[in-house]
Amino acid sequence: MSKPALQFEKISFTYPPSKGSDEKVIFDNLDFQVNTGEFVCIIGPSGSGKTTLFKLVTGLMQPTIGSILLNGENEEKRLGKVGYMPQQDLLMPWRTIMDNAALPLEIKGIPKKEAQTQVRQLLDEFGLTGVENKYPSDLSGGMRQRVSFLRTVLSGSNVLLLDEPFSSLDAITRLNMQEWLLNQWEKYKSTVLFITHDVDEALFLADRVFVFTEAPIQQFYELKVPLERPRQLKDIHKTKVIELKEYLIDQLRSRVLP
Structure with a gap:
């Protein structure tokens, strides 16, 4: 059984009040873990906490309450210990x-x-x-x-955070880069957290998909992708994946729209 590479233990995080706005709770007593070598995609609306999560993991921000463990170690000083690839x-x-x-x-x-x-x-x-x-x-x-x-x-680092790295690319280049990324991930066996707004991209790349909703988040809605590895782009057209895509889109709509 794989050991956890990243663990959030009862994490809460609140942005302090600023001029003209009250404090904003993003995470409330959140528990989750990502195992070594796992590829997890995070999907959800803007402002739901995806980027905040990455800032907490990298150590750019610290949780209000709770602990963040990297490879089983309680790491308060995480800066430089996690690989980060931004959108640009x-x-x-x-x-x-x-x-x-x-x-x-x-x-x-x-x-x-x-x-x-x-x-x-x-x-x-x-x-x-x-x-x-x-x-x-x-x-x-x-x-x-x-x-x-x-x-x-x-x-x-064995933990890599990728924040919508392909969103600015044209459609064909994006597909090619998705395949290329999976090939590299299979070689290095890194643990990857990947933010995306593209449901197809999430289902093609991920072992699991975390669905973010409006804050505060107490737990993720989670989906396991029913595809074997290695994968090909045509695999996302399989009936079971299409059904999962439709279900995921319905969940996103129901959890984001009033």
Whole structure:
């Protein structure tokens, strides 16, 4: 049985009152865990707490009450211990692809030459051979996201948070990147939490789907995806997945709309 890579134990989080608004409770006594090597997609309306969850996991914010465990350890200082890939690639335009990818290694104090050697060993695996001396402006959106994911992997964490990383891509590139991401995940066996607004994307990628509703959240509505691995894009057209998609959309509508 897989050990938990991430655990929320009776977590509550409240945004303090600001000018013109009262305090806002986002999570209320929330318990959940994500197992090592599991791929979990999070889906829900804007403002329901998805980004707040990621900020808590990364350590950018701390829970009001409760504990967050990484790999079984109660980690209050989580900054730098979790890999994070944002919606925008955030590559530095003045740095080459090589130097952008090596950034998390440099932050850890690894000498530049050694950091570049580690990056160079992974270029082919990430489809970046031959572009390492180019700049972000020279690459397509899909290629830039490959660099961003490589940088996330090089953080060294076994827990990766991906915040709508493909939302800005065109439809075909997005599908290609979804397949590519699954291939990489199967190689590295990382634990992934992936925010998306796309039901098809969630069902194709995930082992489980967490459905966020309006805050405050006390527990997630959870769905297990009935697909074996490895997967192909055509698998989401299977009858059981189509039925699950329709059910998930109904749940989202009923829990979000009055």
